[in-house]
Amino acid sequence: MTRRSTLTSGLICAAVLAISSCGGRSSNTNSQTPTTPTGPNVQAITVNSGPAGNYANGAFTSVTVCVPGTSTCQTIDGVLVDTGSSGLRILSSVLTLSLPQQNASDGNPVVECLPFITSYTWGPVQTADIEIADEKASSTPVQVLSDTDFTAPSSCTSNGSSSDTLANLGANGLLGVSQFAQDCGPGCVQADNPPGSSPPNVYYECPSSTGTCQSIWQALSQQLQNPVTLFASDNNGVIIELPAATSPEATLSGSLVFGIGTQANNGLNGATVYTTDANGDFTTSYNNNSYSQSFIDSGSNGIYFLTESQTGIPTCPDMPDFYCPSGTENLTATNQGTNGASGGVSFSVANADDLPDDAVLGQLAGPNTLSGFDWGLSFFYGRNLYTAIEGASTPGGTGPYWAY
Amino acid sequence: MDKRMSVRACAARARLIFLSIALCTSLMLVRPAFGGLGDDASSVQVDQLHFRGSLRTTHSDGYTVHEIESGNGIIVREYVSPSGKVFAVAWQGPWLPDMRQLLSTYFQQYQQAQQQQMNSHTGRKPLAIRQPGLVLQSGGHMRAFKGRAYIPDLLPAGVTPEEIQ
Structure with missing residues (x-):
């Protein structure tokens, strides 16, 4: 297919999604309606179309960043709550504060390149105090997303397209609150790698804005941090609480609760704990087959699983990344943690071409050819979803785990 | 002076x-001084140097697999047909390999597919390209990526896409 026809099909997809409509049906049949929690560890979140106005199934919140140790602060809204990455990343275009730059041992600025599946982020690592609800993470490395502050080297642009603009990111920033305490972890620490190996193309030092950046090793404490780990309390994980979305909606309001079992409002309340492996994955079984590279990720915007041939559900004629069954399919799967805990899940797959142009689409689904199940934000609807951080102790055991 | x-x-x-x-x-x-998808089998050596990895070659029915494992845990597999063409590539690891190197002349289509996905009104999800000249799937998350790409016209007789992992 030529570039033109690719673009054309993209426009057709957008148009089809925009003009279609359909009635909604229940997404998660085993859902419960959570009550709204209150307290100093509770931050409001909203599923809506986001600051770019085109996001489906994204949970947004606001985050306050301050020049470390001062009351010079800026509150940034439209930040995507992402349990699939770690660290706070903010678009340079929305940041009005001047934050201190992190420098490498030779004094050159540290700049990061973080790959995602559909893009990469590039920009300098700076230091901020992060305030969310009544929690605070002091002097935390954050990434300022900018294609222009420093010239991205070929080893970074080889990840594909950058998402350093509002149009591309669809958000003013990412609040990464995954199971991992840092984004890169031991993979970027020299002592944790075989002698003679090169640093991965994640952290760089750049001699000047146009100079050639070189990848560097980066100590854990200098990497982007899951800010929750730096809170004085409520620092062992998060809960995302969202009501059920039985039909397409424009918005859905919920809560991001910090801590697990640290306050009266964040106990496990009988939720099942599913521990995960070193990659942050667990196993999902479907149709008598099990897929050990499955995961839960609030930053994914639908339920992505298996292939046309494995599910018998056709993908959309013009969009190979979505399923288009002739009628809504009601399916079941079983999630299993590395601790052996298992539980059934019911979910529905609607024809993506027939879904309306709403932000809350509980039945949006598509294939995920090689990695089993990617349970995106629609899986969170109607659940209290706990993400426990690696090494953190909780009433449900030591993280990492998911519980719901 | x-x-x-x-x-x-x-x-x-x-x-x-x-x-x-x-x-x-x-x-x-x-x-291009790249190896990878669509290039000759000799490009595997170029890729091995580029990825600074160890090379392991295995023979299957109808094709040869060259597996390059680099020190930082990224594994790349290049599938070479009897006619000597890299008809498919697969990758997995904590990060993406150098996709420009691996996809060679197909890199631009990968980049465009990502851009197109960001232009549509949706957020993050696995990447899928299904075009007559290129099929590509990429998925996973931070610290665990996995994907593959192949050229349908170059698939040797009897080889199914499921074998490319």
């Missing part, structure tokens, strides 16, 4: 450097 002369010489040198870069770039566009 007076200051004006040195400025002129410097400008001339800069022009020369610029022309050299332009020439090199245009040569690279004509014949």
Whole structure:
């Protein structure tokens, strides 16, 4: 297919999604309606179309960043709550504060390149105090997303397209609150790698804005941090609480609760704990087959699983990344943690071409050819979803785990 | 050399450097120094050097698999047909491999597919390209990526996409 026809099909997809409509049906049949929690560890979140106005199934919140140790602060809204990455990343275009730059041992600025599946982020690592609800993470490395502050080297642009603009990111920033305490972890620490190996193309030092950046090793404490780990309390994980979305909606309001079992409002309340492996994955079984590279990720915007041939559900004629069954399919799967805990899940797959142009689409689904199940934000609807951080102790055991 | 002369010489040198870069770039566009998808089997060695990895070769029914494992945990597999073409590639690891190197002349289509996905009104999800000349799937998350790409027309007889992992 030529570039033109690719673009054309993209426009057709957008148009089809925009003009279609359909009635909604229940997404998660085993859902419960959570009550709204209150307290100093509770931050409001909203599923809506986001600051770019085109996001489906994204949970947004606001985050306050301050020049470390001062009351010079800026509150940034439209930040995507992402349990699939770690660290706070903010678009340079929305940041009005001047934050201190992190420098490498030779004094050159540290700049990061973080790959995602559909893009990469590039920009300098700076230091901020992060305030969310009544929690605070002091002097935390954050990434300022900018294609222009420093010239991205070929080893970074080889990840594909950058998402350093509002149009591309669809958000003013990412609040990464995954199971991992840092984004890169031991993979970027020299002592944790075989002698003679090169640093991965994640952290760089750049001699000047146009100079050639070189990848560097980066100590854990200098990497982007899951800010929750730096809170004085409520620092062992998060809960995302969202009501059920039985039909397409424009918005859905919920809560991001910090801590697990640290306050009266964040106990496990009988939720099942599913521990995960070193990659942050667990196993999902479907149709008598099990897929050990499955995961839960609030930053994914639908339920992505298996292939046309494995599910018998056709993908959309013009969009190979979505399923288009002739009628809504009601399916079941079983999630299993590395601790052996298992539980059934019911979910529905609607024809993506027939879904309306709403932000809350509980039945949006598509294939995920090689990695089993990617349970995106629609899986969170109607659940209290706990993400426990690696090494953190909780009433449900030591993280990492998911519980719901 | 007076200051004006040195400025002129410097400008001339800069022009020369610029022309050299332009020439090199245009040569690279004509014949990329990349290995990978769609290239000859000999490009596997280029890739091995580029990825600074160890090479392991296995023979299957109808094709040869060259597996390159680099020190930082990224594994790349290149599938070579009996006619000597890299008809498929697969990757997995904590990060993406150098996709420009691995996808060679198909990199631009990968980049465009990502851009198209961001332009549509949706957020993050696995990447899928299904075109007559290229099929690509990429998925996973931070610290665990996995994907594959193949050229349907180059698949040897009897080889199914499921074998490319």
